[in-house]
Amino acid sequence: MATSRPTVKNDRSLYYDGVPRVPESHLAARRDQIIDAATARFAANGFQATGMADVIAASGLSAGAVYRYFRSKDELIAAIVERVVGEAAARFEVLLQQDPVPDPAGAVATAVGMVADVAGRGPVDLTRVAVQAWGEALRNPEVHTVVDRTYRAIRGFFVEVVRRGQEAGTIPADADPQHLAATMLSAVLGFLLQRLLLGDLDPAAYTAALRVPWVAPSSAATPGSAG
Template identity: 80%
Template sequence: MDGVPRVPESHLAARRDQILDAATARFAANGFQATGMADVIAASGLSAGAVYRYFRSKDELIAAIVERVVGAAAARFEQLLEDDAAPDPAEAVAAAVEMVAELTTRGPVDLSRVAVQAWGEALRNPGVHAVVDPAYRTMRGYFVEIARRGQAAGRFPADADPLHLGATMMSSVFGFVLQRLLLGDVDPAAYAAALRVTWAGAPSTTG
């Protein structure tokens, strides 16, 4: 085997991405349950053997797609808290909506369609739940930290529960995703502007 040239890692990564791109497009268009491995194989342009080399089952492929989509969003939420400032809650929620809108729609596939499907898939698929749970807890943790910093700055009552303050802020973002997909008449910029008005009412004890 020493004389057999090794396949470069970059080639392996490119092939894996090729499969994930094809699967993402199929899942976004037809859903997890209506898409089979044969559909992904056809869309990828690779042989069945090549695809199964990377993903032994559709469940593995779904988990990888969810990790890719939801994990990317979670990482961006963490970046929003890199400094030690206490951002205004209204601006923090609006910025999160704008970030999600940009992240999920900047490519050829609307990734929010996959993210929403992941919510339902997580209820029946333990592998997907294992991916979704920590990612969404990371996202909620961003808002919980915004709430804590807001309390320290006097923007929220001191006796309010940061966990549930954060949960309601996160719900505003998820509500945007659902309404944009289901109703189709929710503009990211207008929604973010409305959130600034809504959350600007957070009480302040400063000044």
């Protein structure tokens, strides 16, 4: 019982210390092939309502091949969620690399433009996957961890935009950056969701509406002066 026989199933080097049989790029390409096909099916039908048979058929591979690259359906789902929300975060990060960093309304406008762009590009609308990921995050702890970490990072970008604005004096210094960033993120997520559920929202008109002063101008919030 339980000798020191190594469990070699995953560790190729214990078996054979030569170079891989096929180039690493080929393996990555196959993995992407599976992820792309699965993303399309999950975008159309949701994670749980889509069967692996559907994913496998769409990938053009066999069940055995798919399960060589992903140990389970849950692992595949986690990989897809990580890719989709991770790419979103990467796109939003460029907001901070602009010089000068835009003001909050400008940052949201740029982010909304990115959402509209990614929704229309390619055969699969990744914003649909994002909505499915929200639902999945509420029931799958691993997915929730990924979504929590990534969306918190995105909100952190907006916090930084607010801080820069406060340094520049265009935003009241006593405003709460964390919650102001939350309202900015809401504007982006709300655009994404309304576009999917209620039909096309015009990004230009939507972002223009963000700049409309909607508090009564008489009483509240003297912005720059009168600190």
